[in-house]
Amino acid sequence: MSIIEAQTFSAQVLARFDKELAKYPDDQKQSAVIACLSIVQQVHGHVSPESEKGVAQYLGMPVMAVHEVSTFYNMFNLTPVGRYKINVCTNLPCQLRGGQKALHHLCETLQVEVGGTTADGLFTLQPGECMGACADAPVLLVNDRSMCSYMSDVKLDQLIHGLRSATKEQP
Amino acid sequence: MTLDQVLTQFQSTGLQTCFHGRHLQPQIYAGLDGKNWRLKDYEARGGYQALRTILGMDGGEGMTQDQVIATMKDSGLRGRGGAGFPTGLKWSFMPRQFPGQKYLVCNSDEGEPGTCKDRDILEFNPHIVIEGMAIAAYAMGISVGYNYIHGEIFQTYERFEEALEEARAAAYLGDKIMGSSFDFQLHAAHGFGAYICGEETALLESLEGKKGQPRFKPPFPASYGVYGKPTTINNTETFAAVPWIIRNGGAAYLACGKPNNGGTKIFSVSGDVELPGNYEVPMGTPFAKLLELAGGVRGGRQLKAVIPGGSSAPVLPASIMMDITMDYDAIAKAGSMLGSGAVIVMDDTRCMVKSLQRLSAFYMHESCGQCTPCREGTGWLWRIVDRLETGQGKPSDMDLLDSVAENIMGRTICALGDAAAMPVRGMLKHFRPEFEHHITHKTCMVSAYI
Numbered sequence: 001m002s003i004i005e006a007q008t009f010s011a012q013v014l015a016r017f018d019k020e021l022a023k024y025p026d027d028q029k030q031s032a033v034i035a036c037l038s039i040v041q042q043v044h045g046h047v048s049p050e051s052e053k054g055v056a057q058y059l060g061m062p063v064m065a066v067h068e069v070s071t072f073y074n075m076f077n078l079t080p081v082g083r084y085k086i087n088v089c090t091n092l093p094c095q096l097r098g099g100q101k102a103l104h105h106l107c108e109t110l111q112v113e114v115g116g117t118t119a120d121g122l123f124t125l126q127p128g129e130c131m132g133a134c135a136d137a138p139v140l141l142v143n144d145r146s147m148c149s150y151m152s153d154v155k156l157d158q159l160i161h162g163l164r165s166a167t168k169e170q171p
Numbered sequence: 172m173t174l175d176q177v178l179t180q181f182q183s184t185g186l187q188t189c190f191h192g193r194h195l196q197p198q199i200y201a202g203l204d205g206k207n208w209r210l211k212d213y214e215a216r217g218g219y220q221a222l223r224t225i226l227g228m229d230g231g232e233g234m235t236q237d238q239v240i241a242t243m244k245d246s247g248l249r250g251r252g253g254a255g256f257p258t259g260l261k262w263s264f265m266p267r268q269f270p271g272q273k274y275l276v277c278n279s280d281e282g283e284p285g286t287c288k289d290r291d292i293l294e295f296n297p298h299i300v301i302e303g304m305a306i307a308a309y310a311m312g313i314s315v316g317y318n319y320i321h322g323e324i325f326q327t328y329e330r331f332e333e334a335l336e337e338a339r340a341a342a343y344l345g346d347k348i349m350g351s352s353f354d355f356q357l358h359a360a361h362g363f364g365a366y367i368c369g370e371e372t373a374l375l376e377s378l379e380g381k382k383g384q385p386r387f388k389p390p391f392p393a394s395y396g397v398y399g400k401p402t403t404i405n406n407t408e409t410f411a412a413v414p415w416i417i418r419n420g421g422a423a424y425l426a427c428g429k430p431n432n433g434g435t436k437i438f439s440v441s442g443d444v445e446l447p448g449n450y451e452v453p454m455g456t457p458f459a460k461l462l463e464l465a466g467g468v469r470g471g472r473q474l475k476a477v478i479p480g481g482s483s484a485p486v487l488p489a490s491i492m493m494d495i496t497m498d499y500d501a502i503a504k505a506g507s508m509l510g511s512g513a514v515i516v517m518d519d520t521r522c523m524v525k526s527l528q529r530l531s532a533f534y535m536h537e538s539c540g541q542c543t544p545c546r547e548g549t550g551w552l553w554r555i556v557d558r559l560e561t562g563q564g565k566p567s568d569m570d571l572l573d574s575v576a577e578n579i580m581g582r583t584i585c586a587l588g589d590a591a592a593m594p595v596r597g598m599l600k601h602f603r604p605e606f607e608h609h610i611t612h613k614t615c616m617v618s619a620y621i
Contacts, residue, residue: 023317023358023359023360024358025272025398028379028380028398029380030379030380030381031360031378031379031380032380033380034322034360034361034362034363034377034380035360035361037363038322038361038363059380061380065380065381068381068382069380069381069382072365072382072383072539073322073362073363073364073365073383074363074364074365075322075323075363075364076363076364090529091284091482091529091533092284092285092442092478092482092515092526092529092530092533093284093285093441093442093482093513093515095526095529096441096442096443096515096516096517096521097441097442097447128323129282129284129364129366129533129536129537130282130283130284130285130286130366130482130533131282131321131323131324132281132282132286132287132289132290132321132323132324133183133287133290133323133324134284134285134286134287134439134441134447134513134515135187135188135287135439135440135441135447135448135449136183136187136188136287136447137441137447141323142178144322144323144325144363145325145326146178146182146325146326147182147183147323147324147325147326148178148181148182149181149182149183150181150183150187151181155181158180159177159181162172162177162180163174163177165172165177166172166173166174166176166177167174169172169173170173170174
């Protein structure tokens with residue numbers, strides 16, 4: 001049996017944790033768990049058992065309670081993903097305006113299956129559920145935090161090209 | 172280009188959804204252009220005047236808690252999140268003399284398919300929500316509040332955080348607001364992808380840092396809410412309506428809509444229209460007018476069906492929709508519900524079986540797993556509709572579908588079960604021949620589906 005070591009976080013990450021924690025009563029630290037895990041994911045790409053343990057220690061809650069949260073909320077990556085995780089909304093209102101088509105176009109452009117990661121490790125492509133931007137369809141989310149609207153095939157190509165170029169500039 | 176520059180190019184500006192100039196008598200979206208979301212702009216539009224008035228900071232006597240709640244009752248404002256519960260009445264349920272902490276929560280977990288109105292409010296007029304919440308907090312004697320924002324709209328969450336900073340710096344939030352004896356601390360929290368957290372008690376669980384699984388009601392949040400303390404939870408648009416009501420009076424708000432259906436309502440129109448977007452119109456506006464504002468059916472096609480209140484509302488055929496007005500009572504009478512105000516428009520090329528297949532997949536995916544009828548039933552619904560769509564359906568599937576839907580309804584802790592079952596029953600009620608066609612001919616009745 002391997003023992004999981006708690007991840008240690010940088011001073012910068014801890015400062016962001018502190019800011020979230022300050023929003024809640026002193027005896028309700030657990031309230032900050034989603035925010036802390038999302039910060040971990042932004043910095044490290046995914047939430048590992050080590051980071052769950054680190055967050056659990058920081059918030060003074062059981063590791064299992066952290067794991068319950070990371071497995072319940074759809075946006076957490078429990079395994080490593082590509083440098084850019086792209087979620088395309090395919091729910092009905094988006095489907096009526098080409099959401100499914102946009103996902104298909106990205107599959108073809110990136111030569112990757114839905115749910116897969118490109119061989120170069122740059123892109124992970126996933127379908128998504130309602131993002132609350134139905135009138136902007138097709139919509140997609142890049143790395144949880146950046147929404148892209150009205151993604152026609154032309155714009156999808158521009159996005160992929162742009163992300164590849166930005167990566168070359170800042171490898 | 173840097174990564175940020177690349178991504179910014181594709182960010183929505185609100186031009187098509189909010190600044191199209193085709194609202195009718197707007198109150199919440201009035202005067203917005205996408206750039207004027209800051210505090211000074213909001214003040215220039217008369218913002219924080221209502222808060223000033225109730226606190227007696229405008230030279231007047233101020234308003235008592237009872238007067239504020241009475242004004243809300245007069246306005247006829249009903250909850251804009253979906254249930255349509257009278258807001259003033261909800262506020263009056265909060266225990267007044269409770270000795271401990273009480274909480275105010277804003278439900279901005281906007282994930283009902285078809286709905287995108289709260290995002291535009293928070294993004295382009297965040298202070299109207301802050302002011303509405305401060306007024307509500309005053310009326311109910313609450314000193315701490317949270318705005319729980321949908322995880323997928325992170326940029327909007329950051330915008331709201333910035334607006335909170337502005338409001339704190341200007342003493343509209345914090346201790347002794349504008350020098351009065353009223354304290355109110357407001358914070359923003361965000362979800363991370365769980366439709367169920369739009370259900371109010373699931374949201375409270377999530378706010379406590381747990382899985383978002385709904386609680387039994389009663390006890391209702393007014394007696395047992397966040398951290399077990401009395402809590403009032405309202406939708407973003409509900410809070411956004413409050414400042415106007417205080418400034419203009421309850422009667423003026425009610426006069427803007429229909430009896431029992433006061434005020435304006437923001438409808439998110441999506442799907443097969445020329446101009447999808449948010450449209451703020453008086454309650455009781457005919458659907459035909461709303462469709463016209465949204466540019467009509469796309470490509471000049473025929474209207475086939477409309478889901479008038481978010482994906483959980485039963486679908487209605489064009490013949491019924493073209494005759495009704497958009498308000499709680501009229502839509503309920505027609506057999507559906509106004510819900511969150513998400514109007515999903517479908518033209519004559521749409522296959523209803525395929526549409527339901529997608530919705531059923533969604534509810535199966537989002538069921539929290541707590542109640543057996545919902546956890547198992549949503550899977551049953553999807554599997555049946557999926558096999559109908561793919562030409563594997565059997566004649567007995569029609570009754571089975573109806574039976575599974577019936578056995579979910581009313582047998583679960585929260586409304587997600589009903590939300591999954593109602594679209595099925597609506598589809599079978601109005602579009603049964605399409606489902607039968609799929610069984611008999613193993614294919615669609617309609618030829619195209621983009």
